[in-house]
Amino acid sequence: MKFNKKYLYPLALLLILFAMWLTVGAESSEENVIYTKPAVGYFEVTITSSGELQAQNxxxxxxxxxxxxxxxxxxxxxxxxxxxxxxxxxxxxxxxxRSSLANTLQDAQLSLEEEETQLEQARLDSTLTLSAARNNIVDLEYAAEQAQLVVEQSQYESPAVQRQVQIESEQALLRLKQAQENYQTQVKQAEANVRRRQTGVQEERNDVQRIREILNQxxxxxxxxxxxxxxxxxxxxxxxxxxxxxAWDPTVAELPDFSVMESLTYINEVDIQKVRTAQRVDIGLDAMPEKQLTGQVTSVANIGEQRPNSNSKVFQVTIRVNETDSTLRPAMTTSNTIHISSVDSALYVPLETIHTYNNVDIVYKREGQSAVMQQIVMGMMNENDVVIQEGVDLSDQLYLSLPVDTSAIERRYLPSEVLLEYEEPEEIAQQE
Known part of the structure; x- marks a missing residue:
């Protein structure tokens, strides 16, 4: 009996300590779980991006x-x-x-000198050719006149002699006529050749003049x-x-019109589907944090582009600044908050409470000391919160993280008729 009493008290003490450890451990593990409650109020979806000011005109x-x-x-x-x-x-x-164009000018001047030389040569050739043709005509005129005199003197000769000298006279006149006709053709050829050379000279002069004008520019x-x-x-x-x-894009600089300014920004391919023209924008300036401006989306690019230091495609969005401010300057960095959509009174929860189970959106609710998995229907979503359309009440307590053990947790699903209410509009839109 004494042996039992000797070990009974330490054993009891150990049992008490073990029970206390279990109780405190369970409470401490429960205390590590963080809960949140849904909120009701104004809910807005916005997209924030940095941009740069530029003049609209x-x-x-x-x-x-x-x-x-x-x-x-x-x-x-x-x-x-x-x-x-x-x-x-x-x-x-x-x-x-000017070095490249100066070389072009030098080549054009050489071409001009060559064309001028050829023009002068053409004039000289024409002068010599036509002079020789005129002398030939004079000689043929004398020959025809002489042949006619022989015809007149042959009237006392035999018919055969008269016929012979008559033929020679006619041949002389024919040669004179051909020479005169050839001279007219030679004159036209000479004039055409000179005109062609004059045109070449004028073209080269025009080139030289245009190059000089460009050099001045x-x-x-x-x-x-x-x-x-x-x-x-x-x-x-x-x-x-x-x-x-x-030469295809000769712009060196711009002289901006500060009366109407724009903020040029780029939106990633995930968010660009939400951006539309005429959406309201709040604009901040990094250089002047105290200055707040407003604007409106005026254009959204249809084609994405790869920007430097970016792994994804982005789309250019232009935002017109509503206010006129003399302190605004191009290239100032802006922060742009584009207002996509809003609801005056919505029930919403933090994004951390949303999970997925078998491709179903769920939250974990606290009911007493246990957790329940609840299917939900989500609405609009912004960077921090999401609107809950079905599955959550304002009085619910939601787990911000996964419960410790979800293997035997109760799973609650929304009725099919409730889900159908939210699936129909989407299906109709896809059919259209």
Missing amino acids: STSITAPENMRQFRINNVPILNLVPEGTVVKKGEFVAELD FTIYAPENGMVIYKRNRDGSKVKEGSSIS
């Missing part, structure tokens, strides 16, 4: 547009005023490299008053000194 400052006529495809910029320089109409903006001046903003290339880089200007 601007005047382009361009290199000569007809450089392609002389096979000049790219021209380097030797000098360019700093971006942001305020210029007046007619003031210097940029200087282009290689010094670029401001077409209007404004602030110089460098042109941005397709890859996002800006034109600068040393850049080459393409």
Whole structure:
């Protein structure tokens, strides 16, 4: 009996401690579970993206547009005023490299000299040819006159002699007539040859003149008053000194009209389906956080593009700024919050409460000390929350994470007629 009492009390103490550990452990594991309750109120879906200001309208400052006529495809910029320089109409903006076109001018001048030489030679040849033809006609006139005298003197000769001299006279007259006709043809040929050479000379002179005019345009001046903003290339880089200007896109810079500004942004391919023209936009400026602007979506690109440092396709969206502000400048970074849709009174829960089970959207509800899996029907969704149309009440407590053990959990599904209410509009839209 003494042996039993000796070990009875320590054993009882161990049992009590074990029971306490089980109780405290269960409570502590329960305390680690975080719950949340649905909320009711104004719910809005927005898309936020960064962008850049630009003027809706601007005047382009361009290199000569007809450089392609002389096979000049790219021209380097030797000098360019700093971006942001305020210029007046007619003031210097940029200087282009003239070396390529200067070589073209030299070749054109050589061609002009050659055409002028050929023109002079054609005139000399015409003079000599026509002079010889005229002398030949004079000689033939004398021969015809002499043959006629012989005919007159042969009247006392025999008929045979008279016939012979008559034939010779007629032949002399025929040669004279042919020579006169040939001379008229030679005159026309000479005139045509000279005209052709004159046309060649004029064309070469016109080329030289056009090249000189283009060379004068290689010094670029401001077409209007404004602030110089460098042109941005397709890859996002800006034109600068040393850049080459393409003859196919000769724009060097822009003179923006600050009266109407736009925010240019890019939306990923997942969200672009939600963006429509005329949607309201809140615009913030990184440089001036205190300034808040409003805007409206004016255009949405139909074709995506791959932007630098981006792995996915994005679509260009243009947002017109409603306000006119003299402090706005092109290339300022903007934050754009596009308002997609909203509901005045909606029941919504955090996205962390939403799970998927066998391709069914579910939440886990707390009922007493246990969890229940509940099928739901979701509505609009934003970055943090989602509207619940069926399956959740305002009084429910929802698990923000998965319960510890879901193997034997009760599973509740919505009636098929309830699900059908939300499936019909979608199916009708697909059929249309």
